[in-house]
Amino acid sequence: MNIFARGQWGPATVALFLGLFLFVFLIVPVGKVIYVAFQDPNSGELTLINFIDFFNTSLFRESFINSFYVASMSVVLASVFALPLAYFTTRFNFGGAVLIQTLGIIPLIMPPFVGAVAMLLLFGENGSVNLILGEWFDINIPFMEGLNGVILVESIHYFPFILINLSAALNNIDRAMEESAQNLGSSGMRLFRRIVFPLAMPGYVAGASLVFLKVFDDLGTPLLLNINNMLAPQAYLRITSIGISDPMGYVISVILVAFSLLALWTSFLAIRGKDYATVQKGGGGLMKRGLRPMEKVGCYAVVIFILLLVLSPHLGLAILSFGTVWSYSVLPDAFTLDHYSYVFSTSSQFITNTLLYAGLAATIDVVFGTAIAYVVWRTKLAGRKWLDFIAMGAVAVPGVVIGIGYLRTFFDYNVPIIDKPLASWWVIIVIALAIRRLPYALRACVAALQQVSIILEEAAENLGASKRRTVSRIVVPLMSGGIVAGFVTSFATASVELSATIMLVSTESDAPLAFGIYEFMQSAAGRGPGAALGIIAVLIVGIATYLSHRFIERKETERAPDVAATAGV
Amino acid sequence: MSSRTAKSASGVTIENLSLSFGQTEVLKGINLDIRPGELFTFLGPSGSGKSTLLRAISGFGPEPEGRILVGQDDVTYLPPWQRNVGMVFQSYALWPHMTVRRNVTFGLEEQKVPKSDIGARVNAALKLVGLEDLAERRPSQLSGGQQQRVALARTIVVEPRVLLLDEPLSNLDANLRVQMRREILELQRKLELTTIFVTHDQEEANTMSDRIAVLNDGIIQQVGMPLELYDRPTNRFVASFLGTANLIEGTIRKVRGKTVFSAPDGITVPAQGAGVKSGQDCTAMFRPQSLQISARGNRTSKGAVKLSGTVEHREFLGHLIRYAVRVGKQVLLVDETHSSGEAANNAGDKVVLSLNQKQVQFLQA
Numbered sequence: 001m002n003i004f005a006r007g008q009w010g011p012a013t014v015a016l017f018l019g020l021f022l023f024v025f026l027i028v029p030v031g032k033v034i035y036v037a038f039q040d041p042n043s044g045e046l047t048l049i050n051f052i053d054f055f056n057t058s059l060f061r062e063s064f065i066n067s068f069y070v071a072s073m074s075v076v077l078a079s080v081f082a083l084p085l086a087y088f089t090t091r092f093n094f095g096g097a098v099l100i101q102t103l104g105i106i107p108l109i110m111p112p113f114v115g116a117v118a119m120l121l122l123f124g125e126n127g128s129v130n131l132i133l134g135e136w137f138d139i140n141i142p143f144m145e146g147l148n149g150v151i152l153v154e155s156i157h158y159f160p161f162i163l164i165n166l167s168a169a170l171n172n173i174d175r176a177m178e179e180s181a182q183n184l185g186s187s188g189m190r191l192f193r194r195i196v197f198p199l200a201m202p203g204y205v206a207g208a209s210l211v212f213l214k215v216f217d218d219l220g221t222p223l224l225l226n227i228n229n230m231l232a233p234q235a236y237l238r239i240t241s242i243g244i245s246d247p248m249g250y251v252i253s254v255i256l257v258a259f260s261l262l263a264l265w266t267s268f269l270a271i272r273g274k275d276y277a278t279v280q281k282g283g284g285g286l287m288k289r290g291l292r293p294m295e296k297v298g299c300y301a302v303v304i305f306i307l308l309l310v311l312s313p314h315l316g317l318a319i320l321s322f323g324t325v326w327s328y329s330v331l332p333d334a335f336t337l338d339h340y341s342y343v344f345s346t347s348s349q350f351i352t353n354t355l356l357y358a359g360l361a362a363t364i365d366v367v368f369g370t371a372i373a374y375v376v377w378r379t380k381l382a383g384r385k386w387l388d389f390i391a392m393g394a395v396a397v398p399g400v401v402i403g404i405g406y407l408r409t410f411f412d413y414n415v416p417i418i419d420k421p422l423a424s425w426w427v428i429i430v431i432a433l434a435i436r437r438l439p440y441a442l443r444a445c446v447a448a449l450q451q452v453s454i455i456l457e458e459a460a461e462n463l464g465a466s467k468r469r470t471v472s473r474i475v476v477p478l479m480s481g482g483i484v485a486g487f488v489t490s491f492a493t494a495s496v497e498l499s500a501t502i503m504l505v506s507t508e509s510d511a512p513l514a515f516g517i518y519e520f521m522q523s524a525a526g527r528g529p530g531a532a533l534g535i536i537a538v539l540i541v542g543i544a545t546y547l548s549h550r551f552i553e554r555k556e557t558e559r560a561p562d563v564a565a566t567a568g569v
Numbered sequence: 570m571s572s573r574t575a576k577s578a579s580g581v582t583i584e585n586l587s588l589s590f591g592q593t594e595v596l597k598g599i600n601l602d603i604r605p606g607e608l609f610t611f612l613g614p615s616g617s618g619k620s621t622l623l624r625a626i627s628g629f630g631p632e633p634e635g636r637i638l639v640g641q642d643d644v645t646y647l648p649p650w651q652r653n654v655g656m657v658f659q660s661y662a663l664w665p666h667m668t669v670r671r672n673v674t675f676g677l678e679e680q681k682v683p684k685s686d687i688g689a690r691v692n693a694a695l696k697l698v699g700l701e702d703l704a705e706r707r708p709s710q711l712s713g714g715q716q717q718r719v720a721l722a723r724t725i726v727v728e729p730r731v732l733l734l735d736e737p738l739s740n741l742d743a744n745l746r747v748q749m750r751r752e753i754l755e756l757q758r759k760l761e762l763t764t765i766f767v768t769h770d771q772e773e774a775n776t777m778s779d780r781i782a783v784l785n786d787g788i789i790q791q792v793g794m795p796l797e798l799y800d801r802p803t804n805r806f807v808a809s810f811l812g813t814a815n816l817i818e819g820t821i822r823k824v825r826g827k828t829v830f831s832a833p834d835g836i837t838v839p840a841q842g843a844g845v846k847s848g849q850d851c852t853a854m855f856r857p858q859s860l861q862i863s864a865r866g867n868r869t870s871k872g873a874v875k876l877s878g879t880v881e882h883r884e885f886l887g888h889l890i891r892y893a894v895r896v897g898k899q900v901l902l903v904d905e906t907h908s909s910g911e912a913a914n915n916a917g918d919k920v921v922l923s924l925n926q927k928q929v930q931f932l933q934a
Binding site: 185 | 627628629649650651652654655656658659664665666675676679680724727
């Protein structure tokens with residue numbers, strides 16, 4: 001079809017604008033970073049000398065190995081947390097399965113670095129757990145020692161990715177798949193090993209590679225635990241201490257992007273052509289079976305232990321925010337509300353900034369997400385797939401890389417009127433957040449659009465509605481559940497983002513919550529107020545998530561019978 | 570392979586089986602005796618309990634009350650994997666992460682068959698269903714009919730004592746359905762394997778089955794050979810579920826020493842020897858093709874019951890023409906075989922229907 005065929009003018013203009021936005025704020029900065037990494041710092045010629053320097057420096061080699069080790073071990077530990085929870089709740093008749101699944105996702109609504117300090121106080125060398133262990137058994141386990149601490153904090157934070165994907169995969173296996181194996185004489189662990197797990201494998205790999213990617217790129221947690229010999233902290237430290245022209249920060253950025261792409265590629269390979277997890281006709285979810293009393297006790301013991309562990313950062317943070325002095329003791333000496341009144345009187349700008357930035361970023365994300373989804377799935381514009389592809393590409397770009405790229409690209413560009421470099425204007429933080437969270441919102445919008453049968457649009461057009469009217473009166477209202485889900489995902493994750501913002505915040509008055517928490521947590525005296533801010537962040541995210549769930553639920557019951565029946569035609 | 574299977578062919582006995590999903594009773598006191606080697610069909614509308622009954626035999630679903638015997642063995646409390654009843658699932662349930670060969674091999678491995686025997690048995694099973702050449706394919710690369718054959722091979726290869734087929738043809742298109750119907754039947758005869766077949770399609774049931782159990786509402790309505798069920802249904806449900814039936818409610822009376830059936834609006838049919846007591850309410854059942862239609866005033870065959878009526882409308886069905894004729898307060902369906910060119914009666918025409926009383930069944934329910 002001709003690119004400017006009838007009715008395509010509107011979408012073409014929108015697509016052009018979206019493409020321009022992505023080009024300026026994603027492709028150019030990332031391209032700049034990659035270009036600089038291959039550029040001789042003195043002569044400006046293209047060269048591999050920076051990479052050779054990188055691998056000739058023992059600190060960088062060590063950082064590389066450490067990052068890889070931490071990411072891999074975090075996947076292992078996260079799997080240990082996620083597997084029993086996913087398996088027990090999908091496979092057995094288990095009281096409180098919904099509660100377990102919900103509690104299992106809570107770790108995601110707090111940035112990992114926020115919990116890190118609380119984890120030090122609970123699991124550190126002189127933390128509550130080791131004090132108790134020392135008293136009772138005279139042992140001290142180095143949970144938080146060096147890289148162990150990063151692994152523990154990261155795996156507790158990111159294991160929900162595996163839990164969600166694996167549970168979904170397990171739930172979607174056609175019941176007949178398992179029954180036919182039983183019919184042929186298979187049961188128990190053999191059945192799980194030969195049929196159930198292989199069928200759930202794509203879901204597991206998708207979750208696991210996401211965990212790897214996230215941990216590999218994370219900046220806040222190692223910084224807060226004072227572990228500097230990893231890749232992301234090195235990139236940050238080089239740029240902030242030596243300067244924007246130091247090539248090592250760029251080399252590390254390229255390596256981070258390469259590994260992120262590798263993780264995504266792995267996940268893509270795992271899922272491609274293996275869409276087993278669709279329930280076939282006449283099937284249902286995995287058959288659930290009852291548990292014998294002893295089995296039940298065992299299952300609950302495992303589940304409660306895991307939940308206590310994964311919720312410990314929140315518990316620790318809550319105690320810290322209400323505690324006076326907490327040092328060399330199992331619990332703080334006394335409890336107080338001082339930290340909260342302190343942050344409200346001195347640091348309320350962190351909260352308002354966060355609501356403003358995350359709110360704006362999430363709005364941009366759902367508007368662009370809806371537009372991209374529509375252009376890609378409902379028009380025939382040439383190159384429309386690229387829009388989707390590039391927007392999703394942001395997943396593979398770590399926050400540090402966006403931060404460095406923006407500093408390098410937009411520092412020379414002065415915004416008119418306010419006469420400040422674009423790189424140090426607060427709006428750039430909003431754009432960085434929007435670009436980084438766009439993939440989440442986009443996936444939610446695409447999923448929502450695919451639920452809307454094209455017949456419903458055709459019916460509107462048949463009755464005389466133009467494309468624009470059809471979109472605003474039929475498509476967007478029907479997508480509203482998905483759009484809200486996308487907004488909340490963007491909002492929640494953007495409001496606790498640190499790795500890009502930490503590089504782009506130019507003055508304290510422009511700083512969001514995550515940055516404020518990070519600043520507070522630097523000193524022992526600031527931990528209390530920092531924790532109070534952390535709890536406020538958790539509450540903001542928690543409330544937003546809860547409200548959206550209620551909204552989506554209501555939408556779904558409203559449109560359940562008729563629209564669902566025609567969905568996916 | 571076939572000889573071994575024949576020797577081990579077992580019947581299935583179901584004694585007073587009841588089953589509930591929570592508060593809902595789905596099967597109510599089922600008794601059945603399925604003979605070794607026969608092809609037995611559970612026929613019924615959706616929700617009748619036929620699939621639940623099949624799943625109970627294979628050990629899936631909630632625990633039933635009553636007993637299920639395969640051969641002489643009580644399997645009621647055995648888990649599915651110890652029953653050795655082969656089930657072909659409606660969705661085929663082929664494991665997508667395994668090739669055709671791995672799918673078929675699976676059961677033999679689970680039953681600890683010596684490795685040396687497995688290869689030959691898998692090849693024989695694949696050959697039996699004509700899929701030797703596709704053994705290394707994945708299920709997703711096969712057509713619906715081929716997937717069906719893999720599912721059959723996978724089940725047959727373990728030499729089950731009974732073969733259970735859960736609506737195996739429902740996912741195939743019409744032409745393939747007829748072909749697979751024949752293939753399954755051929756296979757069943759060759760292996761002399763006791764087979765239970767679940768369907769809601771009366772044509773499938775009639776063409777394939779040795780015997781049929783008609784289920785409705787969790788109760789067995791009637792068991793019999795296909796022809797028997799069609800000609801001599803014992804209740805209204807069976808009569809109308811198998812084919813089209815005219816059903817007239819009325820009473821058996823003695824009129825001038827003769828036993829007759831009479832309906833409130835005046836239709837009267839002799840009922841000697843019908844085995845129904847005088848004074849009893851009952852339903853007269855006859856098929857549309859048991860009525861002959863002719864224009865009023867034409868000569869009609871002697872000894873038949875005559876009913877005068879008016880044609881309300883007609884449907885052309887190809888091989889026959891179906892008239893709806895109003896007789897008193899009743900509307901009766903009448904089939905007339907059609908061959909080209911013959912004039913048909915029109916709506917509004919006054920006609921006479923003649924009915925051979927031997928074609929009438931009197932149903933007590």
